[in-house]
Amino acid sequence: MIFNRKAFLAAASLPMVLGVAACGGGGEIAVNGDDAPPVGANGSGNIVAISGAGATFPAPLFQRWFDTYNREVNPDVQVSYQSVGSGAGLEQYINGTVDFGASEAPITDSEDRMKSFREAWPFEPIQIPITGGHVSFSYNLPGVGDQELSLDREAYCGIVTGEITNWNDPVFAEANPDIDFPDLDITWVHRSDGSGTTFVFVNHIDTVCDGWEAGVGTSVDWPVGIGGQGNEGVAAGIQQNEGAIGYLSYAYAALNDIPSALVENNAGNFMEPTPENASNALLGEEVPDDFALLVPDPAGEDAYPIVGLVWVMIYQEYESAETWEALRGVFEWALGPEGDALTEELLFVPLPDELVERIIEVFDTVEAG
Structure with a gap:
């Protein structure tokens, strides 16, 4: 079968959720x-x-x-x-x-x-x-508010491979001309446990980042960064370290008020990690008999890319x-x-x-x- 768009009602405000x-x-x-x-x-x-x-x-x-x-x-x-x-x-x-x-x-x-x-x-x-x-790049960067940071592919590939180590690197300036980036080390935060979130994330990274050598799996040998247990642990690592950036379930990031970046997609557009943009990534995709659909780099112009x-x-x-x-x-x-x-x-x-x-x-x- 093929995914078709289903009517989507955007939430007017984030709800209160009981703690886990x-x-x-x-x-x-x-x-x-x-x-x-x-x-x-x-x-x-x-x-x-x-x-x-x-x-x-x-x-x-x-x-x-x-x-x-x-x-x-x-x-x-x-x-x-x-x-x-x-x-x-x-x-x-x-x-x-x-x-x-x-x-x-x-x-x-x-x-x-x-x-x-x-x-x-x-x-x-x-x-x-x-x-x-969908999975977001969520961050703790002084002076940069929610949804203000844009990451092109060169930038986020450099972060996860360890090739880019400071927020004052010129790679960030082109996509963010209005941001005065601080001279601040980047702390990459990733999962330390076996994780489907990691699988979704590195499936995309392996597809689009030439310098990525760790492959795809629920656990990988990260070339750089600090680990956290669960989305909770990654969120804590981001919130506790200025200059930190990591990957989270977007729903988890949004419900906990952790800013998330706009991300460049296959068509060269910077997309907010909204559910509607994530659903665009599934349009026209053939779902196999075993339901094991993977979309490592969706082609749609309006698709959020990490879904x-x-x-x-x-x-x-x-x-x-x-x-x-x-x-x-x-x-x-x-x-x-x-x-x-x-x-x-x-x-x-x-x-x-x-x-x-x-x-x-x-x-x-x-x-x-």
Whole structure:
């Protein structure tokens, strides 16, 4: 199928989001807290507990989805999600210790994870996209406010490869004639854990930066910089160091008021990292049968260039029919109109209706009970 544009409603203001408690370097999202409706208020009182783990990238959206579903749709379904990074989440998925995993990097035949899954299970993994997202260059640069910094490809490639080390380098001046850059060392901040955000980011960097030699993966050997655990750790590294710049899920950066740069795209245009510009990167892209769509350098004139999907990994078979039906209900709701409204509000990219129809067909193949 081909991605088509879906109606997008820009959020007028950034919403308040409940914090994610620290848990093993990431966090855990749990619903049905002290002020939740009493058990059985709108349901049977037979609680179904669902667990997931993985990417920090979609954690703010998952938090809102799962909390809203529990409070407003079915209080008998409780979803907890460990925001531990894609790599750790996929390990838990393969080990069968969670009901679903989440990652911005799909499992492919060439990966060791696919081999590990096949050794552990008598069926193939199921991975379905659940939302789209994009990665920002977010920074802490005195005198430069939100959305004022523009980065051309020479500039950001030089930063990540370590070839450009100070903000007074002339490379920044052409795209930013109104900024008086300080004589300040650049501190590059990157992920230290296995991360789908890293995969999306370096997939783009590997495509456009001639000096990049670390390849593509959820973890790479960075030539320069300091590491942080999860989006949370990278954000902290940026906020605590003047002159720092790093990569974050844009939704995470925006919701935490961390400035993000305009980035030069394939057509030579400087694009704001808005969800609408990110959705432009997916227009006309062919989605393969296994849903493993990668867009390392979209060609559209209005496309933000660092974009990826978030996949959830489910099993072909579940021992409990009750667990699977509850999980399916959550995901179908999240992919529907009410879930889409929250997706847009939190600055992620909803999936088009045609793709959602394909996902529902995959749900029909899962066996349970």
